[in-house]
Amino acid sequence: MLRTALIAGLSVLALAACAKKTLPPGGEGICWHVGQGKDGKLKYNKLATGVADLEHCAAALETMRLKFLRMGGSNREVAGAFKGNFIFVERNGIFTAPTMESHRYLALVRTGDGRLAIPGAMPQRPPGQ
Numbered sequence: 001m002l003r004t005a006l007i008a009g010l011s012v013l014a015l016a017a018c019a020k021k022t023l024p025p026g027g028e029g030i031c032w033h034v035g036q037g038k039d040g041k042l043k044y045n046k047l048a049t050g051v052a053d054l055e056h057c058a059a060a061l062e063t064m065r066l067k068f069l070r071m072g073g074s075n076r077e078v079a080g081a082f083k084g085n086f087i088f089v090e091r092n093g094i095f096t097a098p099t100m101e102s103h104r105y106l107a108l109v110r111t112g113d114g115r116l117a118i119p120g121a122m123p124q125r126p127p128g129q
Contacts, residue, residue, distance in 0.1 A: 022100035031057035032081040057082035
């Protein structure tokens, strides 16, 4: 019984390792907006060039998101890419992942007034205040 479970577990791991992963586009200093085309495939739109780092690309995606919301859009989450990493602008903050299917890691958090900051950069109130 244990042997069968071990073989099944190893088979699942082997299949997961072979699963196709969606990689983001590269390009030095290019910030991409990632959307879904009518055919369901990912579509990459060049949002900005000469972008210094992931934080500035995330800020450009956040600006784009807010502009669309002001024009009557309803999409509160936006995806993008920068230097081989996907960027996900979500309600809780900005997340990044090396592939579309990978675990997302927190890159920037929202402050109390909605701005974006590096996690741990904002001063914390002592308990009881």
